[in-house]
Amino acid sequence: MDSGNHTTVTEFFLAGLTGRPELQLPLFLLFLGIYVVTVVGNLGMITLIGFSSHLHTPMYYFLSSLSFIDFCQSNTVTPKMLVNFVAEKNIISYPECMTQLYFFIIFAIAESHMLAVMAYDRYVAICKPLLYNVIITPQICFWLSAGVYILGIIGSTIHTGFMMRLLFCKVDVVNHYFCDLFPLLELSCSSIYINELLVLVLSAFNILFPALTILASYIFILSSILRIRSTEGRSKAFSTCSSHLSAVSIFSGSAAFMYLQPSSVSSMDQGKVSSMFYTIIVPMLNPMIYSLRNKDVKLALKKILDCNKHS
Template structure:
């Protein structure tokens, strides 16, 4: 009797964001639009950073490395009757998603420190945020992402899947996968809570500490315009922190037995799709340096086109 139903799962079926047929097409169009905005925005920022030396700062180095690994497969789910994902592809999707999600946590903390230095010590900014410091920040952000993703994936590969293969989610996430396990997942859940606490609480404390010093510095700014500009610069970062950490904490800082996967789908939309789409706008389009760099690039392109139009 022990050998019954022990066939190893070789592929999964993604349940998707909704099972309502009437919502499939509208949701497909909505998320396709969001994905195109994300791609255009991030690629545009990468090109702008490459050609503008004034944007070669830690904040923009970190921003340019963000990516999405969830949306294309989710879009397929809206237009196909059954969205099948092979086991190796599912594990790979989870690995890269986990890497970028954890990196985003620490990136937000790094940007909070970057804002603190820019507002509190503007004259010493280039000294404090040196090239070496920039490299250490990048190494920490993506090092933590790769470390966390590797640990989770290694232990996830040890889990035996021999029950139903329908994942009640629109991508291969940890808790929906553990729900299908027919072996013990105690270590996976402990690991998830431990890493989630570290990767959410530590960066959150860094952000909170940075903003305490930022507020203290802003209160010492004499001009009203200077205070308004400083608060405006911080507001976009605060918005990203609230959306990202709020939705991430709701999904991961609780045991899987308490976590509602239906509510988890909604919260995960924010940190997998909305925040990557907002990144270029909240960090860049409202920034004066980016606007200047964009105007210079457009002027150079216009000059080049004009010069080549009249030989």
């Protein structure tokens, strides 16, 4: 292949969500509001769990970890997108692009597996309540959380490492609002067969495996709930599980749509919409999903607010 068709890429141009100038300011204000709600919601959840002694249980430990992941994911993608809404040129340097890709993949993989860990925690709590404290020990909580981040780092290192080996053409416009895998692969002059294969294989593991774990957990949970004679007990179990299932459905569905198909099949315009769910919408919704229908979280918030009033 003629080396003249290649260039040493130093920066990319991000196409963003839309090329229509009249929509830039309204979209900036919309996503700024979403970003503020996301940051406040997730930091608030972490703080609330940290300061409320009765929330120091495995379930809320995992929820606090999920909030941390969502907070980091939002900060990986959204600030740069907000800057691009008001900047004349949506430029991102090559090192900054690879760094954004690296951390985005870490937290995307970590979220997928953390949701599976939370489903397993609910399975043990509902199906094996007498053994819960024996199975879900503080040490197990730590290693499950550590495993989530280790899987994220391994997956991200593989993807980013193979991405950095590619040569890029002079066409350097990334058809996305951040540096994602498929939009970058579209710009490559090298063979991307290995990269696409890695995306499909690792995505199958990091999306389908957690999804199947969650599905299996909830099949057992549902059968246990249906055996509960108390209407109140059954309602409480359903309430706890429905919150988690809502978060799982939105995240896994949008991620599967984006990554579990070849780049030649997927449309980048559809991909932008799908990506918005797991990079922007889900991190904002998770604190609301887990707090609005959770009596323990409401009680903890009420106690803190009452303490502030009295002080």
